[in-house]
Amino acid sequence: MTQTTAIIDIAADEWVAACTASAARGCDVVDWLTAVDTAESLFVLVHLVDPGSSRSEMLRCELNSERPEIASITSWFPGADWHERETHEMFGIDFLGRSQTNALLIRAGDGLSPLRKTAPLDARVRTPWPGQESATGRRRQKLPPGVRAEWTRDE
Amino acid sequence: MSDSTPQRNVIALLPEACTSCMVCVRECPSWCISVESHVEEVSEEGARRPRTVNVLDEFTIDYGLCMYCGICIETCPFDALAWRDSFDYPSGDRQGLRQDAVDLSRWWTTGS
Numbered sequence: 001m002t003q004t005t006a007i008i009d010i011a012a013d014e015w016v017a018a019c020t021a022s023a024a025r026g027c028d029v030v031d032w033l034t035a036v037d038t039a040e041s042l043f044v045l046v047h048l049v050d051p052g053s054s055r056s057e058m059l060r061c062e063l064n065s066e067r068p069e070i071a072s073i074t075s076w077f078p079g080a081d082w083h084e085r086e087t088h089e090m091f092g093i094d095f096l097g098r099s100q101t102n103a104l105l106i107r108a109g110d111g112l113s114p115l116r117k118t119a120p121l122d123a124r125v126r127t128p129w130p131g132q133e134s135a136t137g138r139r140r141q142k143l144p145p146g147v148r149a150e151w152t153r154d155e
Numbered sequence: 156m157s158d159s160t161p162q163r164n165v166i167a168l169l170p171e172a173c174t175s176c177m178v179c180v181r182e183c184p185s186w187c188i189s190v191e192s193h194v195e196e197v198s199e200e201g202a203r204r205p206r207t208v209n210v211l212d213e214f215t216i217d218y219g220l221c222m223y224c225g226i227c228i229e230t231c232p233f234d235a236l237a238w239r240d241s242f243d244y245p246s247g248d249r250q251g252l253r254q255d256a257v258d259l260s261r262w263w264t265t266g267s
Contacts, residue, residue: 130189131181
């Protein structure tokens with residue numbers, strides 16, 4: 001599928017209605033569902049395809065990054081089940097109205113959301129960054145890219 | 156070297172072109188490059204003040220960490236890094252995958 005699909009922005013309370021409306025237009029198979037954390041905003045995206053043609057629709061919804069939650073679409077799209085579990089585990093997004101969201105990889109209860117920009121990169125904090133010193137021995141840039149100052153304070 | 160773009164097999168270093176600017180070290184996503192250098196003053200005739208230049212002491216790529224993305228080659232402002240086709244550098248131990256400036260500069264001329 002090489003064609004580009006336009007992103008349709010959806011309000012959180014219209015998420016299920018928008019997805020079922022896409023299905024009514026023929027795009028009734030979940031290709032994938034995931035989230036994107038841009039540090040400023042948190043989005044959940046779903047790519048719905050029409051298996052009979054190459055047509056597809058991409059729906060996006062901005063979430064409250066402090067308390068991210070959105071209605072589950074698994075009742076209408078069973079294929080979204082695995083994707084919602086993964087997105088819940090990696091981004092800490094609660095999918096409301098589904099039976100259970102068993103973790104796939106991470107032990108339950110530790111509250112970590114590894115793909116959120118706020119998740120500390122422990123290895124990057126603990127490993128000495130080879131780029132810290134300049135040729136003159138002066139520290140030009142204190143922290144490596146992607147490492148936040150607040151992660152290093154506890155060290 | 157053939158006319159085709161070299162495969163991503165090994166990274167060659169031209170130490171004479173390296174100014175120890177650390178751009179590759181900072182841009183490397185795998186943190187596999189380390190550079191050691193010192194500053195020397197060079198007096199030139201007619202110049203009012205001696206010029207300070209960075210002198211490269213050591214340049215190391217750890218192929219145990221490198222993911223062959225080529226960002227170091229892309230970002231080097233002085234074309235001191237380049238791909239070469241050779242791939243015959245396996246090692247039985249972790250330390251053997253660390254190549255220093257001598258190893259890396261050898262690829263520049265002998266790397267096919």
